[in-house]
């Protein structure tokens with residue numbers, strides 16, 4: 311009975327979301343920018359040896375070196391954690407806990423950005439375009455339960471949103487994507 315109720319609720323939520331999506335103002339269409347994609351309007355893979363051209367390609371990791379960049383990001387984190395003691399000490403504890411949480415998030419984002427910048431500068435792996443992330447739980451065997459399905463859908467939605475933001479950022483800076491004129 312409870313299960314049926316949960317299912318019904320999921321269906322109602324889904325309908326509501328779909329309705330919201332349809333009534334929302336449509337976002338401008340984005341397409342591949344041929345000027346940054348070898349003159350082509352579709353994704354393709356090609357070996358590029360020119361150093362200057364490679365600099366502008368999308369840098370990524372492989373299984374072998376992903377750990378290196380993760381460690382790079384982490385070691386910077388450790389350094390900051392150790393440095394914390396030299397920071398301000400006199401502030402009141404209440405405001406400190408919320409503000410330090412905020413600054414910690416900001417700090418994590420900043421570290422991640424720095425790591426990505428380093429990756430873009432130093433990675434030996436280059437692709438013409440940013441590869442899509444693997445679908446959530448792609449390698450998970452068996453049938454997920456309802457709760458798991460909801461979580462997978464949430465993560466998939468987040469991936470889509472991130473991709474959309476990436477494409478928009480690229481379109482605004484004359485990058486790998488552009489706004490479609492029609």
Ligand SMILES: [Zn+2]
Nearest residue numbers: 371372374375
């Ligand atoms: Zn590698």
